[in-house]
Amino acid sequence: QVSLKESGPGILQPFQTLSLTCSFSGFSLGTSNMGVGWIRQTSGKGLEYLATIWWDDDKYFNPSLNSRLTVSKDTSNNQAFLKITSVDTADTGTYYCTQCYNNHGWFAYWGQGTLVTVSS
Amino acid sequence: DIQMTQSPASLSASLGETVTIECRASEDIYNGLAWYQQKPGKSPQLLIYNANSLHTGVPSRFSGSGSGTQYSLKINSLQSEDVASYFCQQYYDYTFGAGTKLELK
Numbered sequence: 001q002v003s004l005k006e007s008g009p010g011i012l013q014p015f016q017t018l019s020l021t022c023s024f025s026g027f028s029l030g031t032s033n034m035g036v037g038w039i040r041q042t043s044g045k046g047l048e049y050l051a052t053i054w055w056d057d058d059k060y061f062n063p064s065l066n067s068r069l070t071v072s073k074d075t076s077n078n079q080a081f082l083k084i085t086s087v088d089t090a091d092t093g094t095y096y097c098t099q100c101y102n103n104h105g106w107f108a109y110w111g112q113g114t115l116v117t118v119s120s
Numbered sequence: 121d122i123q124m125t126q127s128p129a130s131l132s133a134s135l136g137e138t139v140t141i142e143c144r145a146s147e148d149i150y151n152g153l154a155w156y157q158q159k160p161g162k163s164p165q166l167l168i169y170n171a172n173s174l175h176t177g178v179p180s181r182f183s184g185s186g187s188g189t190q191y192s193l194k195i196n197s198l199q200s201e202d203v204a205s206y207f208c209q210q211y212y213d214y215t216f217g218a219g220t221k222l223e224l225k
Contacts, residue, residue, distance in 0.1 A: 039214075046207075046216060046218050046219060047207055047216035047219075048216070049213070049214035049215070062213075062214075063213075096163055096164075104169075105152050105154070105169075105211025105212075105214070106154035106169040106170075106211070107154070107156075107164075107209075108166050108169075110163040110164060110165070111163065112162075112163055113163050
């Protein structure tokens, strides 16, 4: 069965770079049409889509955050990564990774989420 | 950007009651809509996709309907375990609604 789990620093300071890891099982980013998406939930904006990385290394970003986001993957180890540069307090929230399937616009499988706090 | 307006923001209902939550898109989204349930401290769980298709394992008291710009989620015969927040999400740029918090009366 599909399972995902996020990990991250927990707390970081303004202007630092946030690095998150999604470790998953039950599917592979080496399989056609598979992807890993990132979604966050903040008090300010609620649920907000961030980015997706696909099996063929194609990437899609939320245009409002595009310049700050980087996504990558390690197919052999079933991991995906998200980086957000120059964080501020508005980036405080819970970050989720999800399984994505090409031409499916919904998110059927979510990780448990990891809480990120940006504070000086 | 396609905006999603979800209503109501909160809702109080009795056990056994039928509840309806609505989402309106700023333009036609051609049934490209999903509904999620989120309980406190948990990740969102998919209920409905393609506006009216029930996700595997979701109780049949949940149903989705709508077309064009107007969509709704209906919960028949409300159960105590349905107390949660509910969100809609459109497929075109993955925007979510602001959510509806459902409580028991």
